[in-house]
Amino acid sequence: MSASHHPSADWLLAYASGHMASAHALATAAHLSNCPHCQLQLSTLNELGGNLLEQLPPSAMSGDSWQKMLRRLEPGSDRAHSPATGNAANAINTGSTATASRSALPAPLQKLLPNGLPRKWTRLSGSVRQATLKQLPDGTLIALHHIRAGGKVPQHTHDGTEITLVLNGSFSDQHGLYQSSDFLVVDDSVEHTPTAVQNEDCLCLTVQSAPLRLTGPVGRWFNPLIRALY
Ligand SMILES: [Zn+2]
Known part of the structure; x- marks a missing residue:
């Protein structure tokens, strides 16, 4: 069953940028793991974020923070969301x-x-x-x-x-x-x-x-x- 209630766009933006408390990020990542809709939203935000950074002059970039955030979202990392695996919670x-x-x-x-x-x-x-x-x-x-x-x-x-x-x-x-x-x-x-x-x-x-x-x-x-x- 796909979700009907999702995090807001602002909420996902905070998650994508890394500006979110860890407990909130955990709940968001758990939702993302079973929500193709939000996975797509997040992917779009990541793409937009990457494009924006490319347009900034090098001096305005704050180290490798964006890359760090992207690594956090990679599979296997603490904050990663896994591909949708169906309604696994039903097995609980x-x-x-x-x-x-x-x-x-x-x-x-x-x-x-x-x-x-x-x-x-x-x-x-x-x-x-x-x-x-x-x-x-x-x-x-x-x-x-x-x-x-x-x-x-x-x-x-x-x-x-x-x-x-x-x-x-x-x-x-x-x-x-x-x-x-x-x-x-x-x-x-x-x-x-x-x-x-x-x-x-x-x-x-x-x-x-x-x-x-x-x-x-x-x-x-x-x-x-x-x-x-x-
Ligand atoms: Zn969702």
């Missing part, structure tokens, strides 16, 4: 055992998950679990969220930016339906209640710059717990 077993072969994950995620999906999950509610992959010094949290079929994340907003990449299954909120490989960026202007579809569990990669903040009636009680888990 999101059941209670939460195991998956390494090859079922988007290639850029495999370095963080050399043995497939993590075994340790924290239950956030009856239907939502979180597995922390990495917390960066600036507080950015890279995690997996698993929502059981039909399960709901309580109504919330965000104190910072949150990127969600759907790895398997799908969820909907007040703003749309998000399926495998869809890429979503939200901030404090968005309040929503993500709900997994009824017939399939949903697994997402999330990158959060701050803990989410519940806005419904239970928020008063649960926000301190969420901040403690972050």
Whole structure:
């Protein structure tokens, strides 16, 4: 299934130029690995960037930064996107055992998950679990969220930016339906209640710059717990 929600052109430009935080770049690369549409966009941006540099006088070029960026995008490098391999995420077993072969994950995620999906999950509610992959010094949290079929994340907003990449299954909120490989960026202007579809569990990669903040009636009680888990 091809993605319907993609990073914006500005977002891809930041990725292509190397001016993007590493956690954001990771999520972007994971999306790119299964999105021919964005692979084409990125290729065009790289071509444009190369042409622009060719037109600059030699003194204006800042060393070999562009070449360094291109090398990062080459297959086998940390930031590379792999060719589309079909909907590999479908092979992920999101059941209670939460195991998956390494090859079922988007290639850029495999370095963080050399043995497939993590075994340790924290239950956030009856239907939502979180597995922390990495917390960066600036507080950015890279995690997996698993929502059981039909399960709901309580109504919330965000104190910072949150990127969600759907790895398997799908969820909907007040703003749309998000399926495998869809890429979503939200901030404090968005309040929503993500709900997994009824017939399939949903697994997402999330990158959060701050803990989410519940806005419904239970928020008063649960926000301190969420901040403690972050
Ligand atoms: Zn895309």
